[in-house]
Amino acid sequence: MNTRSSLPQIHADVDAMVQAHVKPGMHLHLATNPSRPNALIHALARNFRHKNPRFTISTTALQGSGHALALAGVIERAITCFAGDNYPSPRPNRIYQNLLAGKPFVLEQWSILSLVQRLMAAALGSQYAVTRSLVGSDLERAKEDVLFTIPDPAQPSESITLLRSLAPDLTLVHGVCADDRGNVLLCAPTGEGHWGALAARGGVIASVERIVPRAVIDAHADRVLVPGHRVVGLCEARFGAHPQSLRTCGIGDIPSYRDDYAALLEIVERFRTAPDAEAWFRDWVAPPRGHDAYLAHLGEERLHALSAVPERKAAPAPQGEPTVAERLIALAARQIVDLVLERDYQTILAGIGISHIAAWVAAKQLERRGVHVRLLAELGFYGMDPHPGDVYLFSQLHMGHCEQLAGVAEILGCYVAGQASKCLGVLGAGEIDPKGNINSTRTNTGKYIIGSGGANDIASTVDCLLVAREGKNRLVREVAYTTSPGRNVLGVVTPFGRFGRTTPEEPLSLSTWLPVGSEGEATPSASVERWSDWPLPVESVSTEADIRDDERALIWEIDAEGVYRR
Template sequence: MRFEGMFGVFSGRVRDILELAEGETSADKVTDLRRAVEELVRPGMHLHLGHAYMRPNAALYEICRRFWGKNPGFTVSSLGFIANMVLLVHGGLARKLITTFCGDSYPFPGPNRVYQEAYREGRLEIENWTVLTLPQRLMAGAMGVEWMPTHSLLGSSMAEENAEDFRVVEMPDGSRVGMVRALRPDLTLIHAWAADRAGNVLLTPPYAENVFAAFAAREGVLVTVEQVVPTSFLRRHSHFVRVPGYLVRAVCPAPMGVHPSGASNQGIKEFDAYAEDEEFMLQLREACRGEETLEEWVREWLLGVGSHEDYLAKLGHERIWYLKGRAAGDSWVSELADRVPFIPHTEDYTPVEMMVVEAARLLRRRVREAGYRTILAGIGASNLAAWKAWYDLRREDVPVELMAEVGFYGYTPRPADPFIFNFRNIPTCTMLTDIPTVLGSMVGAESGRAIGALGAGQVDRYGNINSTKIPELKLFLVGSGGACDVALGAGEVLVTVAQDRLRTPQKVSYVTAPGEKVRTVVTTMGVFEKPPGEEELVLTAYFPQVAADGRDALQAIASRCGWELKAAPSLRRVEPPTREELYDVRIFDPRRYFLEEAPSSAGP
């Protein structure tokens, strides 16, 4: 820009000011990941692995390589311990986890042997929180306050277990509210799309737990990034810059740094998005089933790989480009086309398919009757039911939106992949936000008009849900996730669960989510509902494959129920699913991760 004559005697000063304003900072925090870990990570630290929808997996691998078998005694907090995060326990790095979920999550949820054995043998302490309350604790730490109010946890076993960090206090108006204590890790690790050399960090939505942990950390942030960019790039995208450079201790280039998870480039198409590596995660999941197979995996993918660069070389260019292609919004088309020959075409159905279809029908009915405007679904069969219900309501032009806890609002699920957080659903969202907004405001606030659809490890006659642990068996399941937040925040909740005596006990021994708002439970044999004003579930309907009449159905269901059944005076026989209903459900889960076994006469 030329200033001669424009500003008179001030032209020189204006030129100097602009050069300073538009120039790059001299600060340079870019360093090698190995060096950053050596300098910043010490035994005994409390590390937080951030999840602003990008997990710092490259940093996780580097920490594991450095401290493998050395018993560093880390306390590690994270929204969830999934996939390769199991290495922290298997390698003896973590003595305590602060989290909401420990297990396998992709493409379907379930317990993981490594966590279960470490918990049972007393080698691992797991401090259980919820998907909402863990970010709220970090938010308190970020804001410099000691306590943060929450509507979650009340009436759950987590409230009792965490008595030092959760209190119920009386407010000036006489009401009582839960309060969670601030969480302040020593060092926070995050992965981001980009940062400049000064450490200003750019992240694209959704934001999941957001970046409160960066502000709460006592010793700052170690950041791995896909790219180091000029500050001028950040200025053009300043609405995506989430962490200021003064908090950051090191910026470490690590392309594909969230692998085997994926990275969405929503909002900045200059970046190359990449999808979850399904094959990789399924192989690791299978390896975790045995000690020898997991050790073999560790030798191949961790200890036998010297650096992140070596890791990428081992993945290979073809695999990397495949994952980038799979992140395309329309990649589901070819995936579904490849699976069509294997999707059952028959009208025969399984108990799980019947459960999903009937749950969808009941969700649709309750949305219409109660005027709910949003549906928040958990992972699993309940999610398939919510997707099916949403499309049926859309056909009827009923205004309702789907939400997912990590920050999806108003999304339209695509076929081929039933994983609730799959990246091809991100471009369909009306809004991309974070957990406090979805669970704290859209579900939990009085202005929210949400119905919840949840799966459960166990559910008792009062609707109390347990997905965390069975203490008397020293058996760890997976954790709360967002179940408690939804159960306490939504207007009402529908639960799906397999029907057997273990899964439907008289009383759960651990309350992950209180059952006060659980109005309906759909099992693989029938439907339980709470009559108005009643606390106990009553059997109101049975599935046609269970028995020919109500009397025989009652006997069959009672034999697989852990509590003494109460039945409605007249049991409804559920209508079998139509071909169209079955097809809708099957194209969402063509690999049958949630639908499980195929019908006996499956085929074209």
């Protein structure tokens, strides 16, 4: 007779819970909902630092507090889609530069949707998942969990790939609240949703802002995403997602809190050198510092400020000549507007960085012309009207200005890759070649960049526009690694003009040119030769109009602090 209680074990803190349930050598999944279980990540790092055997870690991204795991040496193998920093825009982190050589751990790279699809398959009791992502990219190659690719029986011109499901031993989650039965409540947007939690063979250990009476959970049963019978360990961890945000919907009178941008930037800065990174670990993670000490180090005044909506700052009037970044945003917005009007796209999915600012500008311009196009973000944002003054793509402040809040499966799976999709993807890239292939994975010297994130899922399934800074190291003859295939790329926008093509088989060529005044190039061909490694000559090029005052005013209104436009 099985007498084991189905109720979870409730622990005093995250360290006690990690010590009780996590065993060396496990496969641990770090859920993205869309916040990550950062208090648990810190506990994992400090309790297992330099111990063997190490863990297999799966997660959609290693960023922010996740760097503590790499620094602690607890990862043997990582199954992920991104490793680096993403605030305010994606950038490499020094600690991962030798990942492709297996240091500090072995890397297995996926796209966000394909990883979530593998978790979904395991949660549904299937050994296999089917995806339209990965095809034609280097992400598809040399993986034992990519079984085969075949023509799609429903659309022979397209291909589908069979993947093995992904079932971790244990999944780590941070939720809004839970009851003593283990039911964990999450608020949308949900990122990967409950799939990682339900895929775990051994169940879930969850930290929450507060353990609440059962009546609170029962009153919000429509929101409970992790059912109690899957939760084996539970504890409270106030601000357990910090430095990321957490949306609570006011349930149980638990306050929401915003991303701590200062903390995220501190991580970026202090990981530039090994001694500074070690000092950051000592200051914020290492024993005897537990989660209570972490909060005390932050201070109640700082924590309280994160729960308040900041005052909107007035947008400054544009000054001086347009910067290179402003030129790029304005030209990209023009191209987005042209494509939406020409092809009747209903949604725009923009990747993080200058590409999402261009998409936001274009959406405002279209709205002024009476055309409503919905902005999407991959972690669960649909119909965004970005909160004024906050340019971070995944800011919690945008969540209150959305037509719908969902998850990765809905956004990347249904609204982007779905059968009835009329979506335009707007993406950035580390490298782009004339075929439209995108590289955000490795440099030509073998150093790791950041990985795919959701870019491969978008480029694999819908029409795309690429937004790229100029430079021979960006516009290259051939990418060093195909992170995302170029078959759906309609064009590329640079600060000196727009590139396009009429068929996917043609190479991209300059179609419009923006002169740069008396010190700039005298001809379109001269610009292409100076700022790219793409082939010449350039023919049939029209001249772009100068950046208008109204375009600059809108860019400055959206990016008041100049995070992207400088």
